[in-house]
Amino acid sequence: MNALEKYFLESNIITNKQAEEIGIKRHILASLVQKGKLERIKNGVYKKKDAVDDDYATISLKNEHVVFSFHTALYLLGFSDRAPNVLHISVPQGYNAEHIKRKFPNIKVHYVKKDFFNLGLIKTKTPLGSTVQCYNMERCICDIVLKRKSIDKQIFINALTGYFKSKDKNTRNLIKYSRILGIEEEIRKYMEVL
Template sequence: MTDLDSLKKLVRENGYLYTKDVTSAGIRREQLKKYLDEGGLIRESRGIYSFADSINDEFVLLQSRCKKGIFSYGTALYFHGLSDRFPQMVSMTVPKTYNVFYLKEELFHVEFHRIKPSLWNIGIIEMVSPQGGKIMVYDRERCICDM
């Protein structure tokens, strides 16, 4: 079995390959660099890769980059079918103590809302994104209360 086959087995169900999974499987980082240079892999973000021939879910990638980010406000309303228009800015809510400074510069299309950590986890549910990936979203009641 080649290293490329090993890498394909490490791809998570969300379609992305993570550096920590690669190194824990005993594959050297130089192999990632080799496949990046050859065009077989695409670097989505620091530590997150995808195969060039795969279709990726942007919403799963956003939550992979912002681990405590929950889709909220207009974005969550759209996922619940309570809005017929996709919002121009993707809304994510994070705890006040979570640092998103480095993400704000890169993710200019994402609007971050910060709330008390004690209120952050109320109403979180798992949904399937329009592209088929599993994402965390606030439930309908929470969305309506937030609006």
């Protein structure tokens, strides 16, 4: 089994950079496109010919300033069983996300102060196995508490109760993030109730 076949056991999409990291030159990718084994999604991004489209991966590849957040991050992290029909992404303030919105009309963009953008940033797998950036659970909890008026009540309640029941919760980080984001008092109230 060659390096590319091994890579595609983990993910359906590969970039030029990822291919170079596993020792595959760009001309080989181009050759595989000509032979009909790979499909070029966009410049420098390829997928297996028979692979199902992974919108999460397509959105995040070539957009390193895109992080899945809110409902979408909750779904990717397993804290919501509702597959989002609107994908929520966060980008730093000043980032022009129009090119993403044009290609994916089902996107909701949240603009985040640059100082807070990397807070709680992790990598996770999509349902189709691609690796994407999203916020961790502690950051998601802070975000949904900050915007609770615009969050679906059931998603909000399920996320909070699921988080506080989770053995993987990190309340130290939750308090730290809430302090940075200016909502420590509200977070402590939820901690007491749940």
